[in-house]
Amino acid sequence: MLSIISPIMRIVEIPMLALQRLLGINKLAWVFLLPNLILFGLFAFLPVILNIFYATTGGDNVLLADRPYVGARNFGTLTDCSNFLDPNSCREDKFWRAVWNTVWFVTLQVGFMVGFSLLTAIILNRDIRARGFFRSVFFFPVLLSPVVVALVWKWILQREGVLNAFLDWTGVGGINWLVSADWAFGWSVFISVWAHMGFYTLILLAGLQAIPRDVYEAALMDRSSPWRTFRRITLPLLSPTMLVVLVLAMIKGVQTFDEVYAFTGGGPGTATTFIIQYIYEEGFAGAPRLFGLSAAASLLVAGVLVLLTLVQLWANRSNVDG
Amino acid sequence: MKKKTIYLNTAFAAAFGFAAAAAHADDVRFMCYSDGNECEVYEDVLSRFTADTGIGVAVDVVPYQAILENLPVQLAAGTGPDIAKVTDLGGLNEYYLDLAPHVDRAYWEGSFGETLDWYRGNAGGDGIYGMHSQLTITGAFVNATLFEQAGVDLPAAGATWEEWAAASRDVAKATGTDFPMAIDRSGHRVAGPAISYGAKLFDADGNGKLVDDGFTAFTQQFVDWHNDGTIAKDVWAGQGGSTYQDAAQEFINGELVFYYSGSWQVGRMDENVGDFFDWKVVGSPCGPAGACSGMPGGAGIVGFKQTSQPEKVAAVIDYLAQEDVYAEVTARTKNLPAHLGVAAKGVEFQDASPAAQDALNGFAGALPAVSPIAFQYQGYAGNRAMYGITVERISQAIVGELSVADAMDRAAADLEAAMAESK
Numbered sequence: 001m002l003s004i005i006s007p008i009m010r011i012v013e014i015p016m017l018a019l020q021r022l023l024g025i026n027k028l029a030w031v032f033l034l035p036n037l038i039l040f041g042l043f044a045f046l047p048v049i050l051n052i053f054y055a056t057t058g059g060d061n062v063l064l065a066d067r068p069y070v071g072a073r074n075f076g077t078l079t080d081c082s083n084f085l086d087p088n089s090c091r092e093d094k095f096w097r098a099v100w101n102t103v104w105f106v107t108l109q110v111g112f113m114v115g116f117s118l119l120t121a122i123i124l125n126r127d128i129r130a131r132g133f134f135r136s137v138f139f140f141p142v143l144l145s146p147v148v149v150a151l152v153w154k155w156i157l158q159r160e161g162v163l164n165a166f167l168d169w170t171g172v173g174g175i176n177w178l179v180s181a182d183w184a185f186g187w188s189v190f191i192s193v194w195a196h197m198g199f200y201t202l203i204l205l206a207g208l209q210a211i212p213r214d215v216y217e218a219a220l221m222d223r224s225s226p227w228r229t230f231r232r233i234t235l236p237l238l239s240p241t242m243l244v245v246l247v248l249a250m251i252k253g254v255q256t257f258d259e260v261y262a263f264t265g266g267g268p269g270t271a272t273t274f275i276i277q278y279i280y281e282e283g284f285a286g287a288p289r290l291f292g293l294s295a296a297a298s299l300l301v302a303g304v305l306v307l308l309t310l311v312q313l314w315a316n317r318s319n320v321d322g
Numbered sequence: 323m324k325k326k327t328i329y330l331n332t333a334f335a336a337a338f339g340f341a342a343a344a345a346h347a348d349d350v351r352f353m354c355y356s357d358g359n360e361c362e363v364y365e366d367v368l369s370r371f372t373a374d375t376g377i378g379v380a381v382d383v384v385p386y387q388a389i390l391e392n393l394p395v396q397l398a399a400g401t402g403p404d405i406a407k408v409t410d411l412g413g414l415n416e417y418y419l420d421l422a423p424h425v426d427r428a429y430w431e432g433s434f435g436e437t438l439d440w441y442r443g444n445a446g447g448d449g450i451y452g453m454h455s456q457l458t459i460t461g462a463f464v465n466a467t468l469f470e471q472a473g474v475d476l477p478a479a480g481a482t483w484e485e486w487a488a489a490s491r492d493v494a495k496a497t498g499t500d501f502p503m504a505i506d507r508s509g510h511r512v513a514g515p516a517i518s519y520g521a522k523l524f525d526a527d528g529n530g531k532l533v534d535d536g537f538t539a540f541t542q543q544f545v546d547w548h549n550d551g552t553i554a555k556d557v558w559a560g561q562g563g564s565t566y567q568d569a570a571q572e573f574i575n576g577e578l579v580f581y582y583s584g585s586w587q588v589g590r591m592d593e594n595v596g597d598f599f600d601w602k603v604v605g606s607p608c609g610p611a612g613a614c615s616g617m618p619g620g621a622g623i624v625g626f627k628q629t630s631q632p633e634k635v636a637a638v639i640d641y642l643a644q645e646d647v648y649a650e651v652t653a654r655t656k657n658l659p660a661h662l663g664v665a666a667k668g669v670e671f672q673d674a675s676p677a678a679q680d681a682l683n684g685f686a687g688a689l690p691a692v693s694p695i696a697f698q699y700q701g702y703a704g705n706r707a708m709y710g711i712t713v714e715r716i717s718q719a720i721v722g723e724l725s726v727a728d729a730m731d732r733a734a735a736d737l738e739a740a741m742a743e744s745k
Contacts, residue, residue: 060744062398088724093732094714097723159556179559181721266562269721273562281563284391287413287706288744 054295060288150262181271207241412443424636454660472496509709518609
């Protein structure tokens with residue numbers, strides 16, 4: 001094997017040595033970074049720059065050359081509100097409905113997600129029977145495609161679905177879950193938590209297992225109650241992991257689209273329309289295609305995501321430093 | 323020896339690959355979607371065309387959503403197919419290939435008449451841009467068995483929407499059926515009833531104008547029927563945005579007394595209802611404005627001017643427009659013909675049950691009642707924007723997010739903004 005690799009390495013070595021002589025050892029790093037930089041620039045930076053151009057142009061043409069420059073008009077349209085808390089007072093009411101739906105969704109989903117993930121992780125960290133099996137059970141929904149998750153729950157919750165059949169059988173009587181705004185929103189939160197909590201449970205489980213056992217043994221010797229041990233030992237030592245989970249869940253929550261779109265289509269009315277769906281519908285599903293408005297909305301969302309990412313970076317750094 | 327074999331095989335595979343790629347490069351690409359079996363039938367018919375002329379046609383079958391959402395973006399980017407089956411007839415006019423220089427104008431004008439106008443959109447003129455391959459008309463299906471079981475007479479021809487609603491409620495109550503009525507969640511579907519309630523849909527200059535007294539009156543009635551349980555809430559309130567949703571499955575399941583959809587559902591009903599119950603087509607009920615209008619529509623086959631082989635594209639479409647070919651496709655796909663010659667001779671629909679044959683004849687018979695506003699709306703380039711706004715805002719009124727008055731104000735503002743952006 002070595003006899004095959006060595007001649008190849010020698011062939012590669014010759015131009016690399018020449019390059020090193022030409023550029024110096026420090027600049028040679030750029031040569032190695034270049035392929036990745038090109039890909040990153042092409043598929044990450046360029047779309048962001050194009051998005052900025054689209055956000056500052058109007059009309060329904062897809063080609064930038066055919067789109068008139070409108071400056072900050074699209075941002076003005078999105079933020080033209082007499083009361084930001086009341087979407088009905090906004091010029092682009094659909095945007096603000098989507099914003100507030102997203103805020104509520106993220107608040108509830110992240111709260112429940114972190115709570116249930118922590119509870120599950122604590123249970124799965126104990127020496128229970130069939131622990132491996134239960135760990136797999138909780139992680140399994142994470143492996144499912146979002147569309148599959150949505151369709152499975154749609155079959156369960158539709159008017160003549162499994163849940164209503166069961167409720168009818170028990171005599172309680174079914175509810176048309178997906179036609180009621182509150183129920184549809186509530187189920188969207190539940191399904192999102194169900195589908196993703198396995199991932200966060202796994203992270204928290206790793207965090208729990210990283211807490212040294214001797215701290216718990218010391219607490220036991222001091223006759224600390226389980227609740228006090230949890231409050232004074234587990235929670236503080238788990239808090240860096242919790243913070244990462246919190247920020248990751250918030251970013252993922254803001255980006256929610258596919259699951260809920262396949263589940264409710266954003267309805268009833270706009271009850272489950274979130275910000276990414278708004279961007280998609282304005283730019284691609286509706287007529288005319290308002291690429292400018294859609295791009296402006298996506299830049300505003302990007303701003304929020306950058307903020308959340310900075311919080312995550314700060315949390316990671318504090319974690320490392322602490 | 324072994325090496326030589328590998329080299330020879332590689333060379334042969336490369337040559338074969340290039341030849342195959344070269345053959346396919348000349349094919350005319352046809353982006354097609356099916357309501358039933360249309361693409362399958364086109365593929366079969368076009369294989370004969372290829373055998374006769376040597377012009378290859380690759381039929382790419384795509385979901386309807388791809389025609390609505392992906393095709394316009396592809397066309398704008400210059401990467402569209404050569405031919406497509408479209409429903410946004412006037413809206414995509416700027417991309418259409420004018421077939422007039424390549425076809426017999428007299429034959430086309432004599433065969434397709436007014437439908438040629440639908441493809442001209444805002445551009446107007448006398449270009450020939452598309453062949454209307456399937457004419458559709460909206461109208462109602464009723465479950466005749468439920469009426470019989472309830473002992474309620476079917477309202478007579480010329481009955482109003484209110485009369486049908488009352489009769490459907492009685493039938494649903496007497497038979498324990500889940501829903502008296504349903505209308506597809508589509509701006510196109512409610513346009514006919516809205517016109518019957520007095521909606522004009524255009525201003526004096528011929529520009530789209532969604533909200534007026536007639537449109538508001540229909541919306542109020544439509545919302546009230548949702549609130550009192552006359553209309554199934556699942557269809558309009560069970561979705562968001564401007565997503566299309568039909569209620570055909572509910573009708574097929576026998577859960578619906580009166581279902582307002584259109585002629586393209588006949589094949590599905592024929593296939594799925596079978597002898598489960600008797601169904602019939604009753605056309606479009608009348609409104610307070612005196613009209614009993616449905617909406618015409620359907621799909622057409624168009625070529626795009628960005629094609630590199632316009633003569634071949636025109637030849638393919640012209641072949642499909644010939645009376646014998648058109649008649650065969652219509653009979654096999656169970657669609658209403660837009661070809662005047664084929665319509666005049668009548669179509670013996672293939673494998674259609676007597677109920678389906680009656681239904682198709684019923685829809686064809688409802689065509690004279692279609693309001694001129696409906697024909698104008700169908701050919702209007704901004705109709706997709708108006709359909710989308712209709713669905714979004716009426717849905718919000720149905721679920722109580724907006725009052726009917728607020729929904730109408732928003733709809734008018736949305737249309738104004740949409741028109742300003744598309745100028």
